[in-house]
Amino acid sequence: MKRNYRTDYPRWYGIYGVEFIWKGGWSDPYIRFRDYVMNSHDVEDAMWEEYNEYLEENGIENQENEDELFSKYMKENAYRVKELCQYCIENGMAKRIVPHSITKVFAPFEPNGWIKKFDVA
Numbered sequence: 001m002k003r004n005y006r007t008d009y010p011r012w013y014g015i016y017g018v019e020f021i022w023k024g025g026w027s028d029p030y031i032r033f034r035d036y037v038m039n040s041h042d043v044e045d046a047m048w049e050e051y052n053e054y055l056e057e058n059g060i061e062n063q064e065n066e067d068e069l070f071s072k073y074m075k076e077n078a079y080r081v082k083e084l085c086q087y088c089i090e091n092g093m094a095k096r097i098v099p100h101s102i103t104k105v106f107a108p109f110e111p112n113g114w115i116k117k118f119d120v121a
Contacts, residue, residue: 014075048057
């Protein structure tokens, strides 16, 4: 049986070069950066801490539309997001995948830690 997964994932927080991979509620969301897949929480949690430090340094109190402000902060600091992705790659927190231009379709991680590839229908 062939499975069709999306090959063109949306940009994560609108950041060019960082793709968001969501496979449903049973799995953590992943991001793809430079043919590597990593857990999005690793990068997002670090950026959340930096965002809160930024608020404290500038004397800004938390506001009602905090999710929108955090999204804006992520877009404005895309270089830092990419630095954190590179840090995850260099420190073994990401798994290399075959470029989707070759395999066209993949599912990020299976429970045993291997990357599973599927044929294109």
